[in-house]
Amino acid sequence: MNFKGKRQPVTIPRAAKTLRRTRIQEEKEEQILEAALDVFSASGFRGSTIDQIAEVAGMSKPNLLYYFRTKEAMHRALIDRVLYTWLEPLRAFDADGNPEEEIRSYIRRKLEMARDFPRESRLFANEVLQGAPHIEDELKGPLKELVDEKAEVIRAWTKSGKIVKCDPYHLIFSIWSTTQHYADFDVQVRAVLGQEHAGEGRFEDAARFLEQLFIGGLRPDRSES
Amino acid sequence: MNFKGKRQPVTIPRAAKTLRRTRIQEEKEEQILEAALDVFSASGFRGSTIDQIAEVAGMSKPNLLYYFRTKEAMHRALIDRVLYTWLEPLRAFDADGNPEEEIRSYIRRKLEMARDFPRESRLFANEVLQGAPHIEDELKGPLKELVDEKAEVIRAWTKSGKIVKCDPYHLIFSIWSTTQHYADFDVQVRAVLGQEHAGEGRFEDAARFLEQLFIGGLRPDRSES
DNA sequence: TGTAATGTTTACCAATCGGTCAAATTATCC
DNA sequence: GGATAATTTGACCGATTGGTAAACATTACA
Numbered sequence A, B: 001m002n003f004k005g006k007r008q009p010v011t012i013p014r015a016a017k018t019l020r021r022t023r024i025q026e027e028k029e030e031q032i033l034e035a036a037l038d039v040f041s042a043s044g045f046r047g048s049t050i051d052q053i054a055e056v057a058g059m060s061k062p063n064l065l066y067y068f069r070t071k072e073a074m075h076r077a078l079i080d081r082v083l084y085t086w087l088e089p090l091r092a093f094d095a096d097g098n099p100e101e102e103i104r105s106y107i108r109r110k111l112e113m114a115r116d117f118p119r120e121s122r123l124f125a126n127e128v129l130q131g132a133p134h135i136e137d138e139l140k141g142p143l144k145e146l147v148d149e150k151a152e153v154i155r156a157w158t159k160s161g162k163i164v165k166c167d168p169y170h171l172i173f174s175i176w177s178t179t180q181h182y183a184d185f186d187v188q189v190r191a192v193l194g195q196e197h198a199g200e201g202r203f204e205d206a207a208r209f210l211e212q213l214f215i216g217g218l219r220p221d222r223s224e225s
Numbered sequence C: 001t002g003t004a005a006t007g008t009t010t011a012c013c014a015a016t017c018g019g020t021c022a023a024a025t026t027a028t029c030c
Numbered sequence D: 001g002g003a004t005a006a007t008t009t010g011a012c013c014g015a016t017t018g019g020t021a022a023a024c025a026t027t028a029c030a
Helices: A011-015 A023-047 A050-057 A061-067 A071-091 A099-116 A118-129 A136-159 A168-184 A186-193 A201-218 B011-015 B023-047 B050-057 B061-067 B071-091 B099-116 B118-129 B136-159 B168-184 B186-193 B201-218
Strands: none
Touching: A023 A050, A023 A061, A023 A071, A023 A118, A023 B023, A050 A061, A050 A071, A071 A099, A071 A118, A071 A136, A099 A118, A099 A168, A099 A201, A118 A168, A118 B118, A118 B168, A136 A168, A136 B186, A168 A186, A168 A201, A168 B118, A168 B168, A168 B186, A168 B201, A186 B136, A186 B168, A201 B168, A201 B201, B023 B050, B023 B061, B023 B071, B023 B118, B050 B061, B071 B099, B071 B118, B071 B136, B099 B118, B099 B168, B099 B201, B118 B168, B136 B168, B168 B186, B168 B201
Protein backbone atom coordinates (compact mmCIF):
# COMPACT_ATOMS: atom_id res chain seq x y z
CA MET A 1 0.00 0.00 0.00
CA ASN A 2 1.33 3.37 -0.92
CA PHE A 3 0.07 6.17 1.28
CA LYS A 4 2.60 8.74 0.20
CA GLY A 5 0.92 12.05 -0.65
CA LYS A 6 -2.68 12.59 -1.64
CA ARG A 7 -4.39 10.90 -4.52
CA GLN A 8 -3.27 12.25 -7.85
CA PRO A 9 -5.66 14.51 -9.76
CA VAL A 10 -7.03 13.06 -12.93
CA THR A 11 -5.39 15.68 -15.07
CA ILE A 12 -2.14 13.83 -14.64
CA PRO A 13 -3.28 11.16 -17.13
CA ARG A 14 -3.95 13.94 -19.61
CA ALA A 15 -0.29 14.01 -20.42
CA ALA A 16 -0.19 10.26 -20.95
CA LYS A 17 -2.71 10.09 -23.76
CA THR A 18 -3.17 6.33 -23.52
CA LEU A 19 -5.08 6.49 -20.24
CA ARG A 20 -8.62 7.37 -21.09
CA ARG A 21 -10.51 10.17 -19.41
CA THR A 22 -13.91 9.80 -17.91
CA ARG A 23 -17.08 11.53 -19.09
CA ILE A 24 -17.06 13.69 -15.96
CA GLN A 25 -13.54 14.81 -16.66
CA GLU A 26 -14.44 15.89 -20.16
CA GLU A 27 -17.47 17.82 -19.00
CA LYS A 28 -15.87 19.51 -16.01
CA GLU A 29 -12.69 20.48 -17.80
CA GLU A 30 -14.81 21.95 -20.56
CA GLN A 31 -16.85 23.87 -17.99
CA ILE A 32 -13.73 25.16 -16.29
CA LEU A 33 -11.96 26.26 -19.45
CA GLU A 34 -15.09 28.05 -20.59
CA ALA A 35 -15.21 29.95 -17.31
CA ALA A 36 -11.48 30.55 -17.39
CA LEU A 37 -11.79 32.08 -20.84
CA ASP A 38 -14.40 34.45 -19.48
CA VAL A 39 -12.26 35.56 -16.58
CA PHE A 40 -8.74 35.56 -18.05
CA SER A 41 -9.87 37.42 -21.16
CA ALA A 42 -11.50 40.08 -19.03
CA SER A 43 -8.77 40.62 -16.43
CA GLY A 44 -5.54 39.10 -17.68
CA PHE A 45 -3.62 36.41 -15.84
CA ARG A 46 -2.45 38.37 -12.83
CA GLY A 47 -5.76 40.19 -12.47
CA SER A 48 -7.80 36.99 -12.44
CA THR A 49 -8.43 34.84 -9.39
CA ILE A 50 -9.22 31.17 -9.07
CA ASP A 51 -12.24 32.08 -6.96
CA GLN A 52 -13.68 34.13 -9.81
CA ILE A 53 -13.24 31.28 -12.24
CA ALA A 54 -14.71 28.82 -9.79
CA GLU A 55 -17.74 31.00 -9.31
CA VAL A 56 -18.31 31.44 -13.04
CA ALA A 57 -17.81 27.71 -13.55
CA GLY A 58 -20.30 27.03 -10.78
CA MET A 59 -18.09 24.82 -8.68
CA SER A 60 -15.97 25.04 -5.57
CA LYS A 61 -12.38 26.19 -5.74
CA PRO A 62 -10.85 22.92 -4.53
CA ASN A 63 -12.96 21.05 -7.04
CA LEU A 64 -11.59 23.24 -9.78
CA LEU A 65 -8.08 22.67 -8.48
CA TYR A 66 -8.71 18.96 -8.67
CA TYR A 67 -8.82 19.23 -12.45
CA PHE A 68 -6.14 21.88 -12.88
CA ARG A 69 -3.59 21.87 -10.15
CA THR A 70 -2.57 25.49 -10.47
CA LYS A 71 -3.83 28.72 -11.96
CA GLU A 72 -0.97 28.54 -14.43
CA ALA A 73 -2.03 25.07 -15.56
CA MET A 74 -5.50 26.38 -16.36
CA HIS A 75 -4.10 29.28 -18.29
CA ARG A 76 -1.75 27.05 -20.20
CA ALA A 77 -4.47 24.58 -21.13
CA LEU A 78 -6.59 27.47 -22.33
CA ILE A 79 -3.82 28.96 -24.46
CA ASP A 80 -3.03 25.59 -25.99
CA ARG A 81 -6.65 24.97 -26.87
CA VAL A 82 -7.24 28.39 -28.40
CA LEU A 83 -3.98 29.07 -30.20
CA TYR A 84 -4.44 26.62 -33.04
CA THR A 85 -7.93 27.86 -33.87
CA TRP A 86 -6.79 31.41 -33.64
CA LEU A 87 -4.16 30.98 -36.34
CA GLU A 88 -6.47 29.08 -38.65
CA PRO A 89 -7.32 32.07 -40.91
CA LEU A 90 -3.67 32.82 -41.58
CA ARG A 91 -2.99 29.16 -42.26
CA ALA A 92 -5.72 29.23 -44.90
CA PHE A 93 -3.83 31.90 -46.80
CA ASP A 94 -3.25 30.26 -50.16
CA ALA A 95 -0.19 30.89 -52.31
CA ASP A 96 -1.98 29.75 -55.45
CA GLY A 97 -5.04 31.88 -54.92
CA ASN A 98 -5.78 35.29 -56.31
CA PRO A 99 -3.94 37.82 -54.12
CA GLU A 100 -6.74 40.33 -53.98
CA GLU A 101 -9.27 37.65 -53.08
CA GLU A 102 -6.96 35.99 -50.54
CA ILE A 103 -6.39 39.23 -48.70
CA ARG A 104 -10.04 40.14 -48.86
CA SER A 105 -11.14 36.83 -47.39
CA TYR A 106 -8.39 36.91 -44.77
CA ILE A 107 -9.66 40.26 -43.57
CA ARG A 108 -13.21 38.99 -43.58
CA ARG A 109 -12.32 35.86 -41.64
CA LYS A 110 -10.34 37.78 -39.05
CA LEU A 111 -13.20 40.23 -38.61
CA GLU A 112 -15.64 37.37 -38.15
CA MET A 113 -13.43 35.94 -35.46
CA ALA A 114 -13.22 39.31 -33.76
CA ARG A 115 -17.01 39.40 -33.80
CA ASP A 116 -17.68 35.78 -32.84
CA PHE A 117 -14.75 35.05 -30.54
CA PRO A 118 -13.81 38.30 -28.85
CA ARG A 119 -12.80 36.57 -25.64
CA GLU A 120 -10.19 34.53 -27.43
CA SER A 121 -8.80 37.67 -28.99
CA ARG A 122 -8.66 39.45 -25.66
CA LEU A 123 -7.03 36.47 -24.02
CA PHE A 124 -4.07 36.82 -26.35
CA ALA A 125 -4.16 40.60 -26.30
CA ASN A 126 -3.91 40.61 -22.51
CA GLU A 127 -1.10 38.14 -22.62
CA VAL A 128 0.94 39.89 -25.30
CA LEU A 129 0.27 43.32 -23.86
CA GLN A 130 1.73 42.24 -20.54
CA GLY A 131 4.90 40.95 -22.11
CA ALA A 132 3.74 37.48 -23.15
CA PRO A 133 5.35 35.81 -20.12
CA HIS A 134 3.47 32.56 -20.75
CA ILE A 135 3.50 32.32 -24.54
CA GLU A 136 6.91 33.60 -25.52
CA ASP A 137 7.87 30.23 -26.97
CA GLU A 138 4.72 30.03 -29.06
CA LEU A 139 5.39 33.48 -30.50
CA LYS A 140 9.00 32.85 -31.37
CA GLY A 141 8.32 29.32 -32.57
CA PRO A 142 5.13 28.27 -34.33
CA LEU A 143 3.80 31.78 -34.87
CA LYS A 144 6.99 33.16 -36.36
CA GLU A 145 7.36 30.15 -38.62
CA LEU A 146 3.82 30.47 -39.92
CA VAL A 147 4.22 34.18 -40.53
CA ASP A 148 7.59 33.68 -42.22
CA GLU A 149 5.98 31.20 -44.57
CA LYS A 150 3.07 33.46 -45.46
CA ALA A 151 5.31 36.50 -45.75
CA GLU A 152 7.20 34.60 -48.41
CA VAL A 153 3.95 34.07 -50.30
CA ILE A 154 3.19 37.77 -50.16
CA ARG A 155 6.69 38.66 -51.20
CA ALA A 156 6.28 36.49 -54.28
CA TRP A 157 3.11 38.38 -55.14
CA THR A 158 4.88 41.70 -54.84
CA LYS A 159 7.75 40.50 -57.00
CA SER A 160 5.48 39.30 -59.74
CA GLY A 161 3.67 42.62 -59.62
CA LYS A 162 0.35 41.18 -58.53
CA ILE A 163 0.26 43.59 -55.62
CA VAL A 164 2.24 46.70 -54.88
CA LYS A 165 5.79 46.27 -53.56
CA CYS A 166 5.57 46.40 -49.77
CA ASP A 167 6.84 44.82 -46.57
CA PRO A 168 4.86 41.60 -46.08
CA TYR A 169 5.40 41.47 -42.32
CA HIS A 170 3.96 44.90 -41.74
CA LEU A 171 1.11 44.05 -44.06
CA ILE A 172 0.24 41.10 -41.85
CA PHE A 173 0.62 43.20 -38.70
CA SER A 174 -1.75 45.79 -40.10
CA ILE A 175 -4.41 43.21 -40.89
CA TRP A 176 -4.07 41.71 -37.43
CA SER A 177 -4.27 45.04 -35.67
CA THR A 178 -7.15 46.54 -37.63
CA THR A 179 -9.35 43.48 -37.33
CA GLN A 180 -8.58 42.50 -33.75
CA HIS A 181 -9.15 46.10 -32.76
CA TYR A 182 -12.88 45.44 -32.97
CA ALA A 183 -12.59 42.70 -30.35
CA ASP A 184 -9.86 44.05 -28.08
CA PHE A 185 -10.99 47.67 -28.02
CA ASP A 186 -14.66 46.96 -28.30
CA VAL A 187 -15.74 49.29 -25.51
CA GLN A 188 -13.81 52.14 -27.06
CA VAL A 189 -15.26 51.48 -30.48
CA ARG A 190 -18.75 51.41 -29.01
CA ALA A 191 -18.15 54.56 -27.00
CA VAL A 192 -16.91 56.50 -30.01
CA LEU A 193 -19.55 55.25 -32.41
CA GLY A 194 -22.25 56.00 -29.86
CA GLN A 195 -25.61 54.36 -29.36
CA GLU A 196 -26.81 54.99 -32.87
CA HIS A 197 -24.23 52.53 -34.22
CA ALA A 198 -24.36 50.15 -31.27
CA GLY A 199 -25.67 47.22 -33.31
CA GLU A 200 -23.55 44.58 -34.94
CA GLY A 201 -23.62 46.64 -38.12
CA ARG A 202 -20.26 48.08 -37.19
CA PHE A 203 -18.63 44.85 -38.29
CA GLU A 204 -20.18 45.21 -41.73
CA ASP A 205 -19.02 48.81 -41.93
CA ALA A 206 -15.57 47.83 -40.76
CA ALA A 207 -15.36 45.05 -43.34
CA ARG A 208 -16.37 47.43 -46.11
CA PHE A 209 -13.82 50.03 -45.03
CA LEU A 210 -10.94 47.64 -44.49
CA GLU A 211 -11.43 45.85 -47.80
CA GLN A 212 -11.48 49.19 -49.54
CA LEU A 213 -8.37 50.32 -47.70
CA PHE A 214 -6.31 47.19 -48.28
CA ILE A 215 -7.43 46.44 -51.80
CA GLY A 216 -6.93 50.04 -52.81
CA GLY A 217 -3.66 50.36 -50.93
CA LEU A 218 -2.18 47.19 -52.34
CA ARG A 219 -3.28 47.54 -55.95
CA PRO A 220 -0.19 47.59 -58.18
CA ASP A 221 1.12 51.04 -59.03
CA ARG A 222 -0.60 52.87 -61.87
CA SER A 223 2.81 53.79 -63.24
CA GLU A 224 3.78 50.14 -63.66
CA SER A 225 0.54 48.61 -64.87
CA MET B 1 -6.72 71.52 19.98
CA ASN B 2 -8.20 69.24 17.37
CA PHE B 3 -7.04 65.67 17.64
CA LYS B 4 -9.68 64.18 15.42
CA GLY B 5 -8.14 61.82 12.86
CA LYS B 6 -4.62 61.91 11.54
CA ARG B 7 -3.12 64.87 9.74
CA GLN B 8 -4.37 65.19 6.22
CA PRO B 9 -2.08 64.17 3.37
CA VAL B 10 -0.88 66.99 1.22
CA THR B 11 -2.66 65.67 -1.82
CA ILE B 12 -5.87 67.00 -0.41
CA PRO B 13 -4.81 70.59 -1.29
CA ARG B 14 -4.24 69.37 -4.83
CA ALA B 15 -7.93 69.72 -5.44
CA ALA B 16 -8.00 73.27 -4.12
CA LYS B 17 -5.57 74.77 -6.59
CA THR B 18 -5.03 77.93 -4.57
CA LEU B 19 -3.03 76.20 -1.84
CA ARG B 20 0.51 75.86 -3.11
CA ARG B 21 2.37 72.58 -3.15
CA THR B 22 5.83 72.15 -1.79
CA ARG B 23 8.91 71.20 -3.80
CA ILE B 24 8.93 67.79 -2.12
CA GLN B 25 5.35 67.18 -3.14
CA GLU B 26 6.10 67.95 -6.76
CA GLU B 27 9.12 65.68 -6.81
CA LYS B 28 7.59 62.77 -4.98
CA GLU B 29 4.34 62.80 -6.90
CA GLU B 30 6.36 62.85 -10.09
CA GLN B 31 8.43 59.92 -8.86
CA ILE B 32 5.34 57.98 -7.91
CA LEU B 33 3.48 58.56 -11.15
CA GLU B 34 6.55 57.56 -13.11
CA ALA B 35 6.74 54.30 -11.19
CA ALA B 36 2.98 53.81 -11.43
CA LEU B 37 3.18 54.18 -15.20
CA ASP B 38 5.80 51.46 -15.26
CA VAL B 39 3.72 49.06 -13.22
CA PHE B 40 0.18 49.79 -14.39
CA SER B 41 1.19 49.70 -18.05
CA ALA B 42 2.84 46.34 -17.55
CA SER B 43 0.17 44.58 -15.48
CA GLY B 44 -3.07 46.53 -15.72
CA PHE B 45 -4.91 47.94 -12.73
CA ARG B 46 -6.00 44.73 -11.07
CA GLY B 47 -2.71 43.00 -11.75
CA SER B 48 -0.64 45.76 -10.18
CA THR B 49 0.11 46.13 -6.49
CA ILE B 50 0.95 49.16 -4.42
CA ASP B 51 4.01 47.34 -3.13
CA GLN B 52 5.34 46.95 -6.67
CA ILE B 53 4.88 50.64 -7.37
CA ALA B 54 6.46 51.59 -4.06
CA GLU B 55 9.48 49.44 -4.80
CA VAL B 56 9.94 50.92 -8.29
CA ALA B 57 9.49 54.40 -6.89
CA GLY B 58 12.08 53.64 -4.21
CA MET B 59 9.94 54.53 -1.23
CA SER B 60 7.91 52.81 1.42
CA LYS B 61 4.31 51.89 0.84
CA PRO B 62 2.89 54.16 3.55
CA ASN B 63 4.92 57.01 2.16
CA LEU B 64 3.42 56.44 -1.25
CA LEU B 65 -0.04 56.30 0.29
CA TYR B 66 0.66 59.63 1.93
CA TYR B 67 0.66 61.24 -1.50
CA PHE B 68 -2.08 59.15 -3.08
CA ARG B 69 -4.58 57.83 -0.62
CA THR B 70 -5.64 54.82 -2.66
CA LYS B 71 -4.48 52.74 -5.57
CA GLU B 72 -7.39 54.11 -7.55
CA ALA B 73 -6.32 57.68 -6.86
CA MET B 74 -2.90 56.95 -8.31
CA HIS B 75 -4.39 55.36 -11.38
CA ARG B 76 -6.76 58.25 -11.87
CA ALA B 77 -4.03 60.85 -11.54
CA LEU B 78 -1.99 58.93 -14.08
CA ILE B 79 -4.85 58.67 -16.56
CA ASP B 80 -5.63 62.36 -16.22
CA ARG B 81 -2.03 63.33 -16.81
CA VAL B 82 -1.54 61.10 -19.82
CA LEU B 83 -4.87 61.41 -21.62
CA TYR B 84 -4.47 64.93 -22.86
CA THR B 85 -1.02 64.28 -24.31
CA TRP B 86 -2.21 61.08 -25.85
CA LEU B 87 -4.90 62.77 -27.88
CA GLU B 88 -2.65 65.58 -29.03
CA PRO B 89 -1.90 64.13 -32.48
CA LEU B 90 -5.57 63.77 -33.33
CA ARG B 91 -6.23 67.29 -32.10
CA ALA B 92 -3.59 68.56 -34.50
CA PHE B 93 -5.57 67.17 -37.40
CA ASP B 94 -6.23 70.27 -39.51
CA ALA B 95 -9.36 70.75 -41.61
CA ASP B 96 -7.65 73.32 -43.83
CA GLY B 97 -4.59 71.21 -44.49
CA ASN B 98 -3.92 68.95 -47.42
CA PRO B 99 -5.73 65.66 -46.71
CA GLU B 100 -2.94 63.44 -47.92
CA GLU B 101 -0.37 65.33 -45.89
CA GLU B 102 -2.57 65.49 -42.79
CA ILE B 103 -3.11 61.75 -42.77
CA ARG B 104 0.52 61.07 -43.47
CA SER B 105 1.70 63.23 -40.60
CA TYR B 106 -0.97 61.84 -38.27
CA ILE B 107 0.30 58.34 -38.92
CA ARG B 108 3.86 59.47 -38.40
CA ARG B 109 3.07 61.22 -35.15
CA LYS B 110 1.14 58.26 -33.80
CA LEU B 111 3.99 55.94 -34.71
CA GLU B 112 6.46 58.21 -32.97
CA MET B 113 4.34 58.11 -29.86
CA ALA B 114 4.17 54.32 -30.04
CA ARG B 115 7.95 54.30 -30.23
CA ASP B 116 8.69 56.97 -27.64
CA PHE B 117 5.82 56.44 -25.18
CA PRO B 118 4.92 52.77 -25.30
CA ARG B 119 4.01 52.67 -21.63
CA GLU B 120 1.36 55.32 -22.08
CA SER B 121 -0.09 53.34 -24.96
CA ARG B 122 -0.15 50.16 -22.93
CA LEU B 123 -1.71 51.92 -19.99
CA PHE B 124 -4.75 52.76 -22.10
CA ALA B 125 -4.70 49.46 -23.93
CA ASN B 126 -4.83 47.55 -20.65
CA GLU B 127 -7.62 49.75 -19.44
CA VAL B 128 -9.75 49.53 -22.57
CA LEU B 129 -9.07 45.84 -23.04
CA GLN B 130 -10.43 45.13 -19.60
CA GLY B 131 -13.62 47.01 -20.22
CA ALA B 132 -12.47 50.55 -19.43
CA PRO B 133 -13.95 50.48 -15.92
CA HIS B 134 -12.08 53.64 -14.93
CA ILE B 135 -12.21 55.72 -18.09
CA GLU B 136 -15.67 55.07 -19.47
CA ASP B 137 -16.63 58.71 -19.03
CA GLU B 138 -13.54 59.93 -20.85
CA LEU B 139 -14.28 57.65 -23.78
CA LYS B 140 -17.93 58.60 -24.12
CA GLY B 141 -17.26 62.26 -23.45
CA PRO B 142 -14.09 64.06 -24.54
CA LEU B 143 -12.82 61.29 -26.79
CA LYS B 144 -16.06 60.79 -28.66
CA GLU B 145 -16.48 64.54 -29.12
CA LEU B 146 -12.99 64.93 -30.52
CA VAL B 147 -13.42 62.00 -32.87
CA ASP B 148 -16.84 63.24 -33.98
CA GLU B 149 -15.29 66.58 -34.84
CA LYS B 150 -12.42 65.09 -36.82
CA ALA B 151 -14.69 62.58 -38.50
CA GLU B 152 -16.66 65.53 -39.82
CA VAL B 153 -13.46 66.95 -41.30
CA ILE B 154 -12.72 63.67 -43.02
CA ARG B 155 -16.26 63.39 -44.28
CA ALA B 156 -15.92 66.82 -45.87
CA TRP B 157 -12.79 65.62 -47.64
CA THR B 158 -14.59 62.58 -48.99
CA LYS B 159 -17.52 64.69 -50.19
CA SER B 160 -15.31 67.10 -52.04
CA GLY B 161 -13.51 64.16 -53.62
CA LYS B 162 -10.15 64.90 -52.06
CA ILE B 163 -10.00 61.37 -50.75
CA VAL B 164 -12.00 58.29 -51.60
CA LYS B 165 -15.48 57.97 -50.13
CA CYS B 166 -15.17 55.98 -46.90
CA ASP B 167 -16.32 55.74 -43.30
CA PRO B 168 -14.30 58.32 -41.34
CA TYR B 169 -14.72 56.55 -38.00
CA HIS B 170 -13.31 53.29 -39.23
CA LEU B 171 -10.51 55.20 -40.91
CA ILE B 172 -9.55 56.69 -37.55
CA PHE B 173 -9.86 53.29 -35.86
CA SER B 174 -7.56 51.76 -38.43
CA ILE B 175 -4.91 54.40 -37.91
CA TRP B 176 -5.13 54.00 -34.16
CA SER B 177 -4.89 50.24 -34.28
CA THR B 178 -2.09 49.94 -36.81
CA THR B 179 0.14 52.47 -35.09
CA GLN B 180 -0.52 51.52 -31.48
CA HIS B 181 0.05 47.91 -32.42
CA TYR B 182 3.78 48.62 -32.38
CA ALA B 183 3.60 49.69 -28.75
CA ASP B 184 0.92 47.37 -27.37
CA PHE B 185 2.03 44.20 -29.14
CA ASP B 186 5.71 45.01 -29.16
CA VAL B 187 6.85 41.60 -27.90
CA GLN B 188 4.85 39.87 -30.60
CA VAL B 189 6.20 42.16 -33.31
CA ARG B 190 9.74 41.52 -32.10
CA ALA B 191 9.17 37.78 -31.87
CA VAL B 192 7.82 37.58 -35.42
CA LEU B 193 10.40 39.87 -36.97
CA GLY B 194 13.18 37.98 -35.22
CA GLN B 195 16.56 39.18 -34.07
CA GLU B 196 17.65 40.39 -37.47
CA HIS B 197 15.05 43.17 -37.33
CA ALA B 198 15.27 43.76 -33.60
CA GLY B 199 16.57 47.32 -33.94
CA GLU B 200 14.44 50.43 -34.01
CA GLY B 201 14.39 50.20 -37.78
CA ARG B 202 11.04 48.46 -37.59
CA PHE B 203 9.39 51.81 -36.89
CA GLU B 204 10.84 53.21 -40.09
CA ASP B 205 9.64 50.18 -42.02
CA ALA B 206 6.23 50.43 -40.42
CA ALA B 207 5.98 54.12 -41.28
CA ARG B 208 6.87 53.44 -44.87
CA PHE B 209 4.35 50.63 -45.17
CA LEU B 210 1.49 52.41 -43.42
CA GLU B 211 1.90 55.59 -45.42
CA GLN B 212 1.88 53.56 -48.58
CA LEU B 213 -1.19 51.65 -47.45
CA PHE B 214 -3.25 54.63 -46.36
CA ILE B 215 -2.22 57.05 -49.05
CA GLY B 216 -2.78 54.40 -51.70
CA GLY B 217 -6.00 53.18 -50.16
CA LEU B 218 -7.50 56.62 -49.76
CA ARG B 219 -6.52 58.13 -53.08
CA PRO B 220 -9.66 59.17 -54.95
CA ASP B 221 -11.02 56.58 -57.37
CA ARG B 222 -9.38 56.42 -60.76
CA SER B 223 -12.80 56.28 -62.34
CA GLU B 224 -13.74 59.64 -60.89
CA SER B 225 -10.53 61.62 -61.21
C1' DT C 1 -23.66 -5.67 -4.70
C1' DG C 2 -19.37 -4.65 -2.83
C1' DT C 3 -15.34 -2.07 -3.31
C1' DA C 4 -11.91 0.58 -5.24
C1' DA C 5 -11.30 4.60 -7.89
C1' DT C 6 -13.03 8.99 -8.83
C1' DG C 7 -15.13 13.20 -7.59
C1' DT C 8 -16.61 16.94 -4.15
C1' DT C 9 -16.62 19.61 -0.04
C1' DT C 10 -15.44 21.95 4.44
C1' DA C 11 -12.00 23.72 6.93
C1' DC C 12 -7.85 25.49 6.78
C1' DC C 13 -2.91 27.42 5.66
C1' DA C 14 0.83 30.89 4.79
C1' DA C 15 1.56 34.74 1.80
C1' DT C 16 0.09 38.83 -0.07
C1' DC C 17 -3.35 42.33 -0.73
C1' DG C 18 -4.90 47.45 0.09
C1' DG C 19 -4.75 50.37 3.69
C1' DT C 20 -4.11 52.44 8.78
C1' DC C 21 -1.74 54.03 12.89
C1' DA C 22 1.30 56.28 15.84
C1' DA C 23 5.73 57.41 16.47
C1' DA C 24 9.90 59.23 14.58
C1' DT C 25 12.25 62.19 11.44
C1' DT C 26 12.93 66.16 8.56
C1' DA C 27 11.89 70.67 6.51
C1' DT C 28 10.05 75.37 7.13
C1' DC C 29 9.46 79.71 9.04
C1' DC C 30 9.51 83.23 12.68
C1' DG D 1 17.08 78.03 17.58
C1' DG D 2 12.74 76.58 18.69
C1' DA D 3 7.98 75.75 17.42
C1' DT D 4 5.26 73.94 14.00
C1' DA D 5 4.01 71.68 9.97
C1' DA D 6 5.33 68.27 6.51
C1' DT D 7 7.28 63.90 5.59
C1' DT D 8 8.72 59.10 6.42
C1' DT D 9 8.67 54.65 8.49
C1' DG D 10 7.86 50.04 10.97
C1' DA D 11 4.38 47.58 12.86
C1' DC D 12 0.14 46.18 12.11
C1' DC D 13 -4.96 45.17 10.40
C1' DG D 14 -8.69 42.47 8.20
C1' DA D 15 -9.62 40.65 3.62
C1' DT D 16 -8.21 38.07 -0.19
C1' DT D 17 -4.83 35.37 -2.58
C1' DG D 18 -3.21 30.55 -4.44
C1' DG D 19 -3.22 26.26 -2.73
C1' DT D 20 -3.66 21.96 0.72
C1' DA D 21 -5.53 18.19 3.96
C1' DA D 22 -8.58 15.09 4.79
C1' DA D 23 -13.16 13.58 5.34
C1' DC D 24 -17.05 12.56 2.65
C1' DA D 25 -19.92 11.34 -1.55
C1' DT D 26 -20.43 9.31 -5.87
C1' DT D 27 -19.37 6.49 -9.77
C1' DA D 28 -17.63 2.62 -12.36
C1' DC D 29 -16.77 -1.96 -12.64
C1' DA D 30 -15.94 -6.88 -11.10
